[in-house]
Amino acid sequence: DQQVKQNSPSLSVQEGRISILNCDYTNSMFDYFLWYKKYPAEGPTFLISISSIKDKNEDGRFTVFLNKSAKHLSLHIVPSQPGDSAVYFCAASSTGGTSYGKLTFGQGTILTVHP
């Protein structure tokens, strides 16, 4: 049962344009969402997060949008740079109960930004 889904395995974007990465979730208990960037043979690097009480969070070139009714979140990168090329994972957690904030990851989207 894939509770967090990234339906696009890959995305190719021209340098300077916008990259939009999408993520859907099914568990209505999720209330905290994160995006991570990962290079091969390295651990994920935290990019940006959003709590379910918000619908938008912005940090520099990165903006995350959350649509709770659709159970959908997206990461916008503007402008895209070649150094942004990596695998992007969305992750979700439920902060209540005894979950200790454990994360459920999507399958990842490979972003390639062409010069």
Added chain:
Amino acid sequence: GAVVSQHPSWVICKSGTSVKIECRSLDFQATTMFWYRQFPKQSLMLMATSNEGSKATYEQGVEKDKFLINHASLTLSTLTVTSAHPEDSSFYICSAKRGTSNQPQHFGDGTRLSIL
């Protein structure tokens, strides 16, 4: 940003041996640490949640006696793969999290384990 150190980064050993992987949070106290496993071209799969001073909570299907987790201090958690076999070969990644709920997990760089 927060720094999590994982050691070793790569280990090759014979079948039947035990391997210990260390995960340290270098600049903050981590009440909770997590251990993940990643198969090639797949996502990260949570193996267990490690809380300082208490027993780890394992995810369904993860063998407790196979993957021993110890979280003896607020900055160190260890994962020991006991009597490792080739099917245990994988990329193991730890993460650490500050005490409050809405805080991101920060990840180590992972350990590539190869069992011959």
